[in-house]
Amino acid sequence: MSVNDPRGPSVDARTADRKAKVAERLAHRGCNTRKGAVKVVIAWPDRLHVVEPAPLITVAGRLERKGGREMVARCPTRQDADEAAEWLVDRFSRLAPGLPVTANVEPGGGQFLVVLATGRR
Numbered sequence: 001m002s003v004n005d006p007r008g009p010s011v012d013a014r015t016a017d018r019k020a021k022v023a024e025r026l027a028h029r030g031c032n033t034r035k036g037a038v039k040v041v042i043a044w045p046d047r048l049h050v051v052e053p054a055p056l057i058t059v060a061g062r063l064e065r066k067g068g069r070e071m072v073a074r075c076p077t078r079q080d081a082d083e084a085a086e087w088l089v090d091r092f093s094r095l096a097p098g099l100p101v102t103a104n105v106e107p108g109g110g111q112f113l114v115v116l117a118t119g120r121r
Contacts, residue, residue, distance in 0.1 A: 052073065069115050102117050
C-alpha cells in the first residue's frame with residue numbers, strides 16, 4: 001500500500017497555537033478531516049438531475065440556527081424537482097432529526113426550484 005493511499009495512517013493534531021498540548025488522533029488519510037480544515041460534503045445522488053446543488057451541511061446549519069427557507073437546487077423538469085424534494089426531506093430527517101423540514105417545488109424562469117423550509121427560530 002502506498003504512503004499516499006486514502007486507507008493509509010494519518011495523524012490529526014491541528015491547532016492555532018503552536019505551543020498548545022493537543023492529543024493526536026490516528027485516522028485513515030481519507031477519513032481525516034483535520035478538525036475542520038477539510039469540509040465535509042454530502043454527495044447528491046447521481047440519479048437526481050439538479051443544477052447548482054447547495055452544500056447540505058451548510059444548509060442544515062443555517063436552517064437550525066435561523067430557520068426560514070432556503071433554495072437548495074434547480075431542476076429542469078417538475079418530476080426531477082419532486083424526486084429531489086422527496087430525497088431531501090428523507091436525508092434531512094437523518095441529518096438533523098430535531099429539525100422538521102418541508103420541501104416545496106416552485107416554478108421559476110423555465111425551471112423548477114427546490115426550496116427547504118422550517119419554522120423561524
